[in-house]
Amino acid sequence: MTKVVVKDGQFERALRKFKKKINENGLLQNLREKEFYEKPTTAKKKKKAAAKNRWRKQVDAQKLPKRMF
Numbered sequence: 314m315t316k317v318v319v320k321d322g323q324f325e326r327a328l329r330k331f332k333k334k335i336n337e338n339g340l341l342q343n344l345r346e347k348e349f350y351e352k353p354t355t356a357k358k359k360k361k362a363a364a365k366n367r368w369r370k371q372v373d374a375q376k377l378p379k380r381m382f
Contacts, residue, residue: 315340 315334319327335341 315331315338317327317331317334
């Protein structure tokens with residue numbers, strides 16, 4: 314349970330703190346993931362694609378820059 318105390322009627326400040334805490338906990342991300350049912354095969358495909366992208370990004374970072382003439 315996430316709680317934020319409102320001091321001196323500063324509702325906007327409390328709301329920002331609440332949003333930050335929710336974001337840090339990953340609650341919003343979890344809710345978005347569970348909003349719709351995802352078939353297990355689709356979940357596997359997404360995980361595999363994400364792993365490929367991470368690998369490709371790592372390989373690209375290790376490449377030497379092209380020579381400038």
